[in-house]
Amino acid sequence: MSQTRKFMYINRHAPYGTVYALEGLEVVLIGAAFEQDVCMAFIGDGVFQLKQGQDTTDSGMKNFSPAYRALGDYEVNRLYVERESLEERGLTEADLMPLTWEDEEDDWAEKPSIQLVSRAQLSGLLEEQDVIFNF
Amino acid sequence: MKFSVMVNEGPYTHQASDTAYHFIRAALDAGHEIFRVFFYHDGVNNGTRMTTPPQDDRHIVNRWSELGEAHDLDLVVCVAAAQRRGIADADEAKRNGKDGDNIAPGFRISGLGQLIEAGIQSDRLLVFGD
């Protein structure tokens, strides 16, 4: 297993209403150990996964939003958010969790993990991948 | 060509398991190899031998077991998803203090790493789900 493949995890579900976001994130975190070229894409309701201020105290659900903050430590540091999906939902980047990673090759400078991309850019990114998972 | 297939929904509620089954049969008929079938989310419910459908309907679980035996398929149920949904083999049942196991013949329980490995080792990975 020496070859490195390009993995994209596409997230299209909102959190809590279904389990896909939570169990999808578990795949990403486990997959990080395999040292592949990994990125995530958030499309449609998937952008709601990154919404700031999730608080499940009163709903009794498991709040897994803090786990997104760990992605940078697992070298999952390219989170592509489709700009059109965000705008359709009345959100801006300021509504999303400020996720960052530390760039080892740049004196551990803290850099943002979330990148807003247009639908056209995302279309090109899809074509570059070797393996695509959809959650 | 080497295929792997991910099944994300349980039997009967959603067609995903049926579609995955027929796709795999067609791939085998065409001479392709199936590296692994990985059951995730509610898809782990395809791997319980307690399933008892009415006699006039297809038996989705037995169908997987039979196809697995006939073609030596690696049918893997995700351990984390299985624990949440009450699917256990003898080892898992013992480890979690349960009074019995329910895994169907031909299935095995293992970790998510098996899915990532399938993505790395296979020429194509197909996802069937909701």
Added chain:
Amino acid sequence: MLHTVNKSPFDSQSLKTCLGLARSGSDILLIEDGVYGALVGTAHAAMLDQALKEVSIYALGPDLKARGLPEDRLIRGIKVVGFDGFVELASANDKVQSWL
């Protein structure tokens, strides 16, 4: 690249999302409830007519048949394939993306 869509366009954004992201020259296969998107004369037919100028669209025959949808009710240009054709599409394309 092969895209599969398994949702009815009357109930889900999956087909629209897929068509919005599929590159020119892509193959798109409608399966399960996705085959309802292949019907002629619907509110979504114009979207598919437009898409057919740039991508190839297929519908899974067994799923059409199960739902009582004859081939003469499909949008012109949509091709019907069986599971053998599904396997061929998955082999011929470099990867498969499932728009669930």
